[in-house]
Amino acid sequence: MGIAENWLSFVNMTKAKADSHAKVAQSWDRIHNILSLTIIVLSALTTLSTLLPITHYVAATLGAITTLVSAVAGSMAPSSRRQAQMESSKGFRSLMLKMVRVETEREYEELWKEYNKELLAEPFMPHKYKVKEGTNFTMTPEFTIIVKKKEQEVEKLVKELQGSEDEEMQRGEEERPGPSGEESQEREEDEGGEDVKLLQQV
Numbered sequence: 001m002g003i004a005e006n007w008l009s010f011v012n013m014t015k016a017k018a019d020s021h022a023k024v025a026q027s028w029d030r031i032h033n034i035l036s037l038t039i040i041v042l043s044a045l046t047t048l049s050t051l052l053p054i055t056h057y058v059a060a061t062l063g064a065i066t067t068l069v070s071a072v073a074g075s076m077a078p079s080s081r082r083q084a085q086m087e088s089s090k091g092f093r094s095l096m097l098k099m100v101r102v103e104t105e106r107e108y109e110e111l112w113k114e115y116n117k118e119l120l121a122e123p124f125m126p127h128k129y130k131v132k133e134g135t136n137f138t139m140t141p142e143f144t145i146i147v148k149k150k151e152q153e154v155e156k157l158v159k160e161l162q163g164s165e166d167e168e169m170q171r172g173e174e175e176r177p178g179p180s181g182e183e184s185q186e187r188e189e190d191e192g193g194e195d196v197k198l199l200q201q202v
Contacts, residue, residue: 003151004147004151007099007102007108010096010099010111010112010115014092014095014115015092016130016131017088017122018089018090018092019089020089020130021085021088021089021092021122021125023131024085024125024126024129025082025086025089028085031078032078032082035069035073035076035078039066042062042065042066042069043066046059046062046063046066049062084123085125088122088123091121095111095114095115095118101140102140103140103142105150
């Protein structure tokens with residue numbers, strides 16, 4: 001793959017990852033809101049049950065349920081998971097926008113290094129939240145010129161290497177020694193002697 005194909009692949013991958021992590025963050029945010037509202041409602045009901053003239057078993061049951069939901073919320077930690085997914089989404093989106101605006105080859109190489117670091121720190125993402133790659137961005141004119149020059153240099157080097165290989169093959173064929181006059185004469189004498197022997201046997 002050339003630089004242009006790698007550039008497009010970089011933009012597609014970072015955009016897809018940014019969108020995917022944003023979806024996961026939205027899911028954890030929804031879970032966080034549901035658990036928080038549930039705990040608030042249960043806490044309020046528990047308080048009311050202690051004030052109303054009803055059996056104390058109701059308050060105890062509501063208190064137990066509230067404790068259970070609070071434990072589940074603390075164990076899942078949806079708020080921190082949402083934050084981690086949002087940070088990852090922002091990181092990949094930032095890399096995508098930087099690559100879209102890249103103008104030099106040095107910046108291009110540095111962005112690939114940053115992308116590898118971002119992959120190592122990427123939080124887990126379920127397969128169902130993955131977004132298909134696809135983008136309509138194009139390279140900046142400055143970087144387009146650099147890419148074309150680079151591709152022309154590569155094509156030139158490839159042609160030179162192919163030309164040198166063809167020359168070496170031609171030289172090898174020319175330098176192969178053919179049969180000498182003495183060798184050919186000896187072969188003819190051997191063949192003549194064999195013919196004579198066959199005639200004598202007949």
